[in-house]
Amino acid sequence: MEVTGTWYLVLAAMLFTIGAVGLLIRRNPLVMFMCVELMLNAVNLTFVTFARMLDDVGGQSVVFFVLVIAAVEVVVGLAIIVAIMRRRPGATADDIALLKG
């Protein structure tokens, strides 16, 4: 059986769904954060697959932008998580609920 581009697109869609569902149901901020990375990498896989199918280098260069910006997001996200963990060790997303209404 030949592996075609569609396989990769389906794989990317599955990874994206796993990431999105994980973000919504998991309660540990770090795991939620990892789920976002999973979604972003599903996007990268889609871009690369389409670039290969269309024989166009543009889609591959998008991946560099996504990777760099994902790294920047990690820095900011971890800084915020560290600030929370300092004050409340072991906090989950459910504990971070002072503001509501």
Add this chain to the structure above:
Amino acid sequence: MDTSALLTVLAFERPPIDWHAVAPELTLLAVGALLTILDVVLLERGRKFMAAAAGLGLLLPLIPILTLAVDGTNRSMFGGAFVVDEFALLMKALFLVSGYIVVLLSTNYIAEGDFWESEYYGLLISSLMGMVLMASARDLVTIFVALELLSIPAYLLAGWRKRSLEGNEAGMKYFLMGVFASAIMLYGMSLLYGVAGDTRLAEIGEAVGRGDSLPIVTLGVVFTLIGFAFKVSAVPFHTWAPDTYQGAPTPITAFLAVASKTAGFVALLQLVYVGFYGRDDVYGPMFWVLALLTMTVGNLIALRQTNIVRLFAYSGVAQAGYMLAALAVAGEVGDTALQAISTYLVFYAAMNLGAFAVIIAVARKTRSGHTQSYGGLFEYAPGLAVSMGVFLFSLAGIPPFGGWYAKLAVFKVTVEADTWIGYSLAIAVAVNSVIALYYYANIARQMFMNPVPDGDTTPIKVPFSLAAAVAITVIATVGLGVLPNLVAEITEVSLLAAGG
């Protein structure tokens, strides 16, 4: 590396750069870098004038914007990925002026808080640079980079009160919802790239508008727009907004509520008008649902808020709904909807920034955000109370203040569309304006009719920069409301004519 690849690399020619067109962004970059370096070199000594320097630095890029506007030609670079036209210039100027007012609001708030650090202004300027870039972005990658450039500093600014749990929570919620939204948007963009084989909006417009609607096109359009629905806090993607607004420093709340929301609308307008214009069978119904939900839910929840910042968060959600209503009929009325939304954004910036300026001034004395702490404000701070009255009635859409003209523009556009989508939205806008009047008037009643809750009628000391912010926004709200033609003239922009 083989020879042919090496030859390709050597044969690379830098695309021509129109330095005049990128001058606003470059000026802002220089100002931001200079402020950051000054902070490192001067440390404590620099703190006295950092706010003033940031304020002046934000006004500086208005000079190239003015020369570009006088020049008047549309400039396009990198194959149409970066475009400077009237729409872009108008929005850039709006971002910079809003940013300047946010600096005025921040000056004393940040200097007197226990979280004073000069990086604040550097982050604010880099966020504004993302917004200024967004106004010119006509390419998926440019839009994505501009979005992240404006969002990432904003995550840090929202969590600026790092020693308070509320501050942390505000930053965390904004961050998680923000990256979730940008991941969804990126997935939509990757699908659009697969359909069009190009990331430029104009090319996408051709590929997407052609022929029947494929599921992949629908999914790409919807996902990309949802990413920005988070940014403009449209229901059901608004859940982060009230919590983040309440936990963030109030000047940053004003920044998120006005500048960040405007940036979201600028991106939506560019995507809809340049990228997806032929697909109004997809975005029309989508914005119809979003607009109806956003207006109604925003207003109904605002009715039972007792914290003034949360109340304005939900009021801001509802205001976004009015603008989405105009976007829903974009396919029928063309550039008229674009002009109505641009007008709305200008007035929205003036009245909302002004309202937050008064909230900050009052909180300096009462140290409370409860709506009841506004009781009897007129007795001891008549100037602030009258200004707040102006902003409240402007937000409610009562003539002669600016808001009525903006609301009228949106109402006219939805009726002009002459479809069931348009008429149903026009009715919803009218009904919601009445609901909104109730909670706006409630605050006015507190200020003018109720007694002072604790009997303390010492006047509020308003620092100069805050007073200047209130004065500028009052003049803008009243002046532009009396002379709406001034705004109508500058917002006579078009995204369809240029063709991207």
